[in-house]
Amino acid sequence: MVAEALFFSAVLFTIGVVGVLTRRNAIIIFMCVELMLNAVNLSLVALSKLHGVTGQVFVIFVMTVAAAEAAVGLAIIISIFRHHESIDLKNINLLKG
Amino acid sequence: MEYGLLYQVIFYLFGLIAVASAVAFVTRKSPVAAALWLVNTMFCLAALYIMMNAQFVGAIQVLVYAGAIMVVFLFVVMLLNLGHPARVSDIKGLAVRLVAGLAGLALLAELFVIGRQKLPALLPELPPGSNVITPIAVPLFREYLLAFEITSVLLLAAIIGAVVLAKRKG
Numbered sequence: 088m089v090a091e092a093l094f095f096s097a098v099l100f101t102i103g104v105v106g107v108l109t110r111r112n113a114i115i116i117f118m119c120v121e122l123m124l125n126a127v128n129l130s131l132v133a134l135s136k137l138h139g140v141t142g143q144v145f146v147i148f149v150m151t152v153a154a155a156e157a158a159v160g161l162a163i164i165i166s167i168f169r170h171h172e173s174i175d176l177k178n179i180n181l182l183k184g
Numbered sequence: 185m186e187y188g189l190l191y192q193v194i195f196y197l198f199g200l201i202a203v204a205s206a207v208a209f210v211t212r213k214s215p216v217a218a219a220l221w222l223v224n225t226m227f228c229l230a231a232l233y234i235m236m237n238a239q240f241v242g243a244i245q246v247l248v249y250a251g252a253i254m255v256v257f258l259f260v261v262m263l264l265n266l267g268h269p270a271r272v273s274d275i276k277g278l279a280v281r282l283v284a285g286l287a288g289l290a291l292l293a294e295l296f297v298i299g300r301q302k303l304p305a306l307l308p309e310l311p312p313g314s315n316v317i318t319p320i321a322v323p324l325f326r327e328y329l330l331a332f333e334i335t336s337v338l339l340l341a342a343i344i345g346a347v348v349l350a351k352r353k354g
Contacts (some may be wrong), residue, residue, distance in 0.1 A: 088187060088195060089303055092232065095199040097295035099206050099225070101288045106210040108284035112274040114215055114261060118222050121253065122206060125229055128245075132238045137304050140319045143241050144328060147320070150248050151335045155342035157253045161260045162349035168264050169352075175274060 092133035099126035113164050113174040117157075124153050195235055202228035213269035215261045219254060226250040237309065239316045 099122060106119035128146045135142030164174055171178050187195075202225045209221035226249045233242035275281070310316070324332060 088192075088236065089306070090299070091195060091199065092236065093299050094296075095203060095232070097292060097299060098203050100295070101292045102203070102206045102210055104291055105284050105288040108287060109210070109276050109281050110274055111276060112215060112266075114257065114264075114266065115218055115274070118219060118257060119210065121249075122209070122222060122225065125226060125249065128241075129229055129232065132233050132236055132241055135238065136236060136306055139307065141323060143238050143320050144324050146238075146241050147244065147324065148328075148331060148335060150244060151339065154248060154253055155338050157256055158342045158346040159349065161256055162346040165260060165263070165350045174264065174266070 089133045089136050093130055096126045096130040096133065099123075099129065111176045113167070113176055113179075114161075116176070117160055117164070121153060121157070124149060191235070195232065198228045198231045198235070202232070211275075213273050213275070215266050215269075216258065219257050219261065223250050223254050226254070237316070240320055 103119045103123035103126060106122070107116050110116050110119065128149055131142040131146050131149070135146075167179060168174050173179075205221045205224040205228065209218050209225060212218040212221060226245060230242040230245040230250065233239075233245055276284075310319070
């Protein structure tokens with residue numbers, strides 16, 4: 088059961104990485120990051136079956152940080168939208184040489 | 185402890201639904217549809233947590249992730265009026281997709297090689313009917329009390345930061 092959960096976790100993490108690499112919509116990229124956090128949480132819960140309940144405590148911390156990150160990140164996306172009228176990453180290229 | 189066939193079938197079913205929803209999430213053009221598929225993935229993950237005897241984490245997953253965080257995402261999608269997919273899809277061209285697919289395959293292979301080592305034995309289960317929150321609460325409020333308190337400061341900073349960043353000027 089732990090091995091299967093780790094398998095699903097690896098697949099979900101990979102889907103999140105491919106999503107970040109292939110999309111240009113900032114909000115969808117942000118949701119892909121959330122998917123990666125969820126995949127890591129799944130493997131932490133699975134490994135807590137082997138190494139004790141500390142993994143579940145860590146999952147709670149990860150969720151708190153994810154909530155804080157979502158709030159601040161979405162506020163940043165809103166203020167980017169006010170400047171550029173777009174959240175497409177091809178229009179946000181100030182750092183491009 | 186051995187698990188029955190039904191348990192394993194349901195476990196695989198939820199895992200496969202989670203992976204399929206994640207694939208649907210990455211391939212949808214409309215942000216609202218993508219967000220709803222992601223909610224489905226998170227519900228399936230909550231089911232997996234509960235099946236792995238992490239009931240508290242499963243409940244928090246539904247409340248915080250599927251409930252709160254995804255609602256914030258949907259609010260922002262509607263606030264910015266992005267509900268309808270753009271005429272030009274935001275998915276990058278074929279070359280980038282190919283490179284991303286290869287990078288994904290490489291990452292997946294790497295994760296499988298790491299995960300192939302032999303796992304240690306399962307810890308003994310809690311006796312049925314015992315309290316499931318106490319084993320999490322005791323380390324959270326004893327060993328990790330400092331981290332817990334710092335987390336509350338982090339949340340306060342995030343609230344203030346979100347309000348300041350999203351506030352309309354003038």
